[in-house]
Amino acid sequence: MAHGGPPVHRLALTHRRGVVSRSRRGWGDMLARSVLLVEDNIPYRDAVARTLARSGRFRVVGEAATAYEALQLAERFRPRIVVLDVCLPGITGLCIARVLRHRYPGIAIVILSMAADDVRLLEALRRGATAYLTKDIDGAGLVETLLRVTAGEHLLFHQLMARPEISLSILSEFQSLVAGDGSDDDGLDPLSPREIEVLDCLAIGWSNRRIGDALFITERTVKNHITAILRKLDVHDRGQAIRAAERFGWTSPDHRLDLRHAPLDLATPA
Incomplete structure (x- = not known):
């Protein structure tokens, strides 16, 4: 699968789903737009990777299908952005989001999900996500979101603040996150x-x-x-x-490593 840009070397991990790419030097500000994709639906993940490559504005440095692969690739490549499926086999995307934010405070987490409601959005904010997207987003919307996140916007906070019924609670949640008081313990902290x-x-x-x-x-x-x-x-x-x-909510027993979820078509952005 070619994602565009310079030639890359792709290395398959354990079950041939997690892959990494090695780029040549000389990409300038593309280093600030490096992306790790974490999604176990391979056709959908491929569509996202193609969309980002064709935009010419992002460099996909790695692709993972599981939490353990995401952790390994994040350590290896230190991406600026992680696009993370909320439902993964094994440990969930939200738990891994929290681990990644603890380990790499400067990383931006963009959550992908089939649905969005107040409960999911609040939980994503607590786990350190910067943006929350549903999988029916088109390619132009995806690229615009990642550009705004790279520019420092906290889109999830603004999305939640636009809901008057929960905006006051969001302020306290966001202040706690900025302060880094660690009050939201995901339970994985005792584990190495x-x-x-x-x-x-x-x-x-x-x-x-x-x-x-x-x-x-x-x-x-x-x-x-x-x-x-x-x-x-x-x-x-x-x-x-x-x-x-x-x-403890670290894993979802209803989600296993397979391709049961139908891929969605991402339109190539202009």
Whole structure:
């Protein structure tokens, strides 16, 4: 799949869904517009990547289908923007948004979702998202949103402030986020970055061997991480750890790694 721009080298990760690209130097301000796409619906993700490439204003540095891939690629490429599906197999997009914001405070998180309501928008704000888009957005709207986010606009805050019934509560939420008081604990904080990746793979349903292959670590190391996860979650086996993750809202039991969601067509922006 060619995304335009300079030649890129693409490397498939574990299940051939997460990919990365390496660009040559000399892109100027495109470095400030680097984008990581996190979406498990490959046709839709490809459409987003093509749209951004054809705009000539963004550089897609990596593509991920899972939370663990998103964390790995964010560490490797330090993108300016992460376009993040709210529903991922394993750990959800909203939980990963919070982890990314904690780890990389300057990153901009743009949430993609099939629907938007006050509850979802508020939760996205609490997790550190800068913008919230529904997947029926056209290509021009997507590019405009990312340009405004790159320019420093907090579109989600303004979107919520436009709703008088919740604007007062939004002010206090936003002030807390700016202050960085850490009052919104997503529950993943006790886990190390690697433990979060292992928990994500557990929630997807992978064996220790496959987790090791995915994370480039030995099975013994995987077992050590699982032992640490069980201790921190105060559970006794991996099944209980997965159920605890579901109970805490870190994962969605109704979403698995597949292509059941029909892709939407993104029009190429002018």
